[in-house]
Amino acid sequence: MAANERDSGDSWDGHRSLEPLGIIDIGSNSVRLVVYEGAIRAAAPIFNEKVLCGLGRAVATTGRLGNESTARALASLERFHAITRTLGVKNVRALATAAVREAVDGPNFIERAERAAGVKIEVLSGDKEASLAASGIRMGFSDPSGIAGDLGGGSLELIDIDGEALNERATLPLGGLRLLDVSGDKLEKAYAIAGDELRKLSWLGKGKGRRFYAVGGTWRALAKLHMEARDYPLRVMQGYSIPTADAISFCEMVRRSKKLGQLPGMSEIARARREVLPYGALVLERTLEVVQPSEVVLSVFGIREGLLYELLPKHEKARDPLLSFCYDYARMRSRSVDHAVELCSWTDALFSNGDTEETSDERRLRHAACLLSDIGWRSHPDYRGEQSLNLVAHAGLAGIDHPGRIFLALSVYYRHAGGAPDAPDRFSERLRNAVTKRVVRRARITGAAIRVAHMLSIGMPGVIDECPLSLGNKKLTLTLPPAHAALDGERLRRRFAALAELVGREAEVRKP
Numbered sequence: 249m250a251a252n253e254r255d256s257g258d259s260w261d262g263h264r265s266l267e268p269l270g271i272i273d274i275g276s277n278s279v280r281l282v283v284y285e286g287a288i289r290a291a292a293p294i295f296n297e298k299v300l301c302g303l304g305r306a307v308a309t310t311g312r313l314g315n316e317s318t319a320r321a322l323a324s325l326e327r328f329h330a331i332t333r334t335l336g337v338k339n340v341r342a343l344a345t346a347a348v349r350e351a352v353d354g355p356n357f358i359e360r361a362e363r364a365a366g367v368k369i370e371v372l373s374g375d376k377e378a379s380l381a382a383s384g385i386r387m388g389f390s391d392p393s394g395i396a397g398d399l400g401g402g403s404l405e406l407i408d409i410d411g412e413a414l415n416e417r418a419t420l421p422l423g424g425l426r427l428l429d430v431s432g433d434k435l436e437k438a439y440a441i442a443g444d445e446l447r448k449l450s451w452l453g454k455g456k457g458r459r460f461y462a463v464g465g466t467w468r469a470l471a472k473l474h475m476e477a478r479d480y481p482l483r484v485m486q487g488y489s490i491p492t493a494d495a496i497s498f499c500e501m502v503r504r505s506k507k508l509g510q511l512p513g514m515s516e517i518a519r520a521r522r523e524v525l526p527y528g529a530l531v532l533e534r535t536l537e538v539v540q541p542s543e544v545v546l547s548v549f550g551i552r553e554g555l556l557y558e559l560l561p562k563h564e565k566a567r568d569p570l571l572s573f574c575y576d577y578a579r580m581r582s583r584s585v586d587h588a589v590e591l592c593s594w595t596d597a598l599f600s601n602g603d604t605e606e607t608s609d610e611r612r613l614r615h616a617a618c619l620l621s622d623i624g625w626r627s628h629p630d631y632r633g634e635q636s637l638n639l640v641a642h643a644g645l646a647g648i649d650h651p652g653r654i655f656l657a658l659s660v661y662y663r664h665a666g667g668a669p670d671a672p673d674r675f676s677e678r679l680r681n682a683v684t685k686r687v688v689r690r691a692r693i694t695g696a697a698i699r700v701a702h703m704l705s706i707g708m709p710g711v712i713d714e715c716p717l718s719l720g721n722k723k724l725t726l727t728l729p730p731a732h733a734a735l736d737g738e739r740l741r742r743r744f745a746a747l748a749e750l751v752g753r754e755a756e757v758r759k760p
Contacts, residue, residue, distance in 0.1 A: 268294060269559070270332045270340040271552045272325070272365055275695050276304030276347035276423055277401030277524070278465065279321050281328040282552050283337055289554060289564045290573035294645060295331060298465075300520035303357075304347030304402035308421070308429045313351045321357075321739040325364035332366075334478055341555060342369040346402030346423060372551075374419025378405040378556035382414050385461050387557040388486060388549030390569060394459030395452065395539055397468055398550055399528055401425035404535075407700035408454055409461075416451040422531050424466050424524030435503060435526055442534040442644040452539050460492075460541035463550045466528030471516045471546045474498050476513030481678035484642055487649045488546040495544045499533035503528060529629040549646070566703075569647035571612070574619035577643070581623040586709035593619035595697045604693065604719070604751055613652050614694055621698045622707060624664065633665035637676060654679045655687050662695025663702075666746070696747040700726070703740045711735070724753040733759050 266286025273280045280298040301320040303313050332340050340366055348354040349371050362369050377496065380487050380645065381398035391411050398405040402423035408415035421430075422442055431438040462471075475483060477498070482488075490498070503526050505511065517525065525568035536716040557565065559578070579585045591614040598653055599606040599614065606614065624636035648656075661676050680688050697717075705711035717723040726744055728736055741757060748755035 267339060267558065268335065268337045270328075270335075270337040271555055272323075272328055272340065272342035272367070272369075273552050274278050274305070274342065274344040274348060274361065274369065275400050276345060276403070277302055277425055277520075279303075280552070280571065280692070281331060283332065283335055283405070284556060287561075287564070288572070288576075289557050289567040289569055290559065290646065291574055293440040295335060297328070297331070300518060302425060302520065303351075304400075304423060304425045305315050306429055307402065308349050308426045309345050311350075311352045312404045313353055313357055318357060318360075322360055325361055329364065329366040333366060340504075343366045343380075343551065343555065344369050344371045345400055345551075346374070346419075346426075350402065366714075374403065374405065376419060378407040378419060378715075379404075379414060379552060380416040380551035380558070381463055382407045382409045382417075383554030383557040384463065384549040384551055385409055385547055385554075386412070387553040388569065388646045389461070389545075392459070392461065392539060393457035394461055394545075396461040396463060396547075397532075397535060399423065399462075399464035399531060399575070400522070401506045404531060405451065406535075408447065410513060410607075416449075418449055418453075420445045420449075422446075424527040424531070427527045427531070428524060428528070434464045435530065438527055439503070439530050439534065441511045446534055446538045448563055449538075450581045452535075455539040455541050455637050457542050460536065460539055460544050461547050462532065462544050462700065463547050464528070465521065466524055467519050467532060468546060469500065469525055470499070470529055470532065473502065473511055473513045477511075481682050482641060482650060482653070483538060484547050484650070484653065486548045486644075486646065487653065489649065490544045492541055492543055496533050496536050499529040502529040503533065513732065540709050547618060548634070551747075568612070570618070571617050571647075573643075573645055573647075574616045576600075577623060583622055583625055584709050585619075587707055587712075588619045588622060590709055590713050591621060591698060591701055594701060594712045594717065595694065597719055598693060598697055598724075598747075598751060599690075600719060602719075602721070604690075606690070609652075610690065613648070613655050614659075614690070616648075617656050617691075617694050618698065620656060620660055622702075624660070625707070633661045633663075636664060637661040637679075641679065651683045651687055653693050654683050657697075658688065658691035659694040662692050664695075666699070668694070680756070693750045696743070696750055700740070700743045700747050704732070704735055704745050719751065719753065723756045724748040724751055725756045725758055727758045727760065729760065749753075 268283055270283045278298050278300050282293050283295040284293055292563045322684045358369050382396050385392050385396045393410045396407050396409050400423050404422040406415035427438040437514045578588045582588055627635045637657045640660050701712050716727050745755045
């Protein structure tokens with residue numbers, strides 16, 4: 249179990265020793281500051297603020313940054329400087345992308361921006377921007393393979409990524425604001441421009457049948473609309489996937505819509521984002537037609553997280569992003585992270601053979617569920633299941649897809665609410681309907697096993713590792729050694745019998 253790499257502890261104080269890191273991203277459409285808790289594999293943002301300034305609105309046709317956009321950006325950078333001082337952030341990095349890179353007055357803007365932000369600003373080349381986008385994908389996904397596309401206001405960066413290997417890459421002038429500018433706000437003209445540019449890259453054909461990782465605020469806004477249209481039970485963007493044919497069809501609908509403002513969910517999209525939404529849709533549509541991936545997978549991890557990833561020491565890069573998050577979260581929120589780690593190996597016996605045997609990825613997800621199983625212990629007993637489900641379902645997890653996220657949420661819910669097939673289930677119904685029966689069954693078994701473990705150990709370490717489970721062809725056996733025999737009781741036996749029923753076995757409590 250790789251999750252026990254960190255020192256134990258049970259509060260936020262364990263992370264106070266981390267040195268916070270601030271990253272300012274001066275994009276063609278938005279200017280953003282994110283302050284991370286430190287250079288670790290599953291770093292959480294302490295602060296995150298974005299201002300839509302539109303620096304790249306007219307760069308393509310005038311060659312210059314707009315005066316109004318420049319003023320908004322400089323005012324935002326002054327505020328960001330004050331925020332980093334207030335938070336005591338000593339390490340601040342700043343990046344600028346396509347609009348500043350290409351504008352004739354870009355150097356003058358950088359000089360003023362560095363005074364406003366109080367930090368040196370790196371103007372990224374298109375190649376470096378693509379590399380950072382790929383590193384962001386590596387930060388957010390386990391062993392990614394496919395084409396990553398990062399759509400900004402001024403450009404589209406594309407890169408072929410295969411694990412740690414970065415292959416072909418390119419920067420295309422297909423940002424939403426740029427297309428709006430050069431096309432004279434004519435979608436059909438922009439549609440043709442996008443197709444012409446993408447067909448120049450013959451290597452995009454290597455993405456056929458692989459994933460397409462979509463990065464950028466405009467594409468995330470599209471995904472929000474897609475979620476709304478299908479009444480999806482989660483509103484978490486990271487790892488949200490759309491089959492390619494469905495994504496192309498949806499993008500075409502958005503591009504052709506005459507009443508864009510009336511689409512479900514549009515009211516939740518920032519007004520400054522809405523005008524470029526059809527352009528983002530047509531770029532994604534045309535890209536998918538050329539690449540022909542298996543699916544589109546949304547990523548909230550982009551160049552900022554890519555920079556963070558490149559700053560990590562080698563041992564942090566090697567950590568599993570999901571288990572890293574879950575372990576750190578358990579350390580801060582659970583009664584005992586050591587007990588959570590014990591649960592991982594204690595429940596292994598339930599999934600070792602027959603109809604409960606699991607894949608390596610399912611095992612990894614179960615271990616993550618064990619680590620998160622006690623984070624809701626401070627809630628009122630009547631609401632622990634519901635609150636834990638919502639907390640896990642919408643947590644800032646990386647290295648996991650949405651079916652896996654739902655498995656974690658259901659497992660922790662059943663840990664509190666009970667895992668029997670006839671247990672009250674109204675809070676989890678929509679999530680259950682979004683995954684397969686196998687996922688639900690595994691979540692019920694995992695939750696029921698954790699209920700047994702907590703009845704036996706009272707959430708404290710050093711007990712369940714001496715009370716092993718054994719899954720036979722006909723019986724599920726719990727062995728209680730003399731040192732723990734007194735922990736036997738009616739409630740423990742009831743919970744154990746419910747677990748045995750879920751795995752289709754007869755319950756046996758053995759006392760040698």
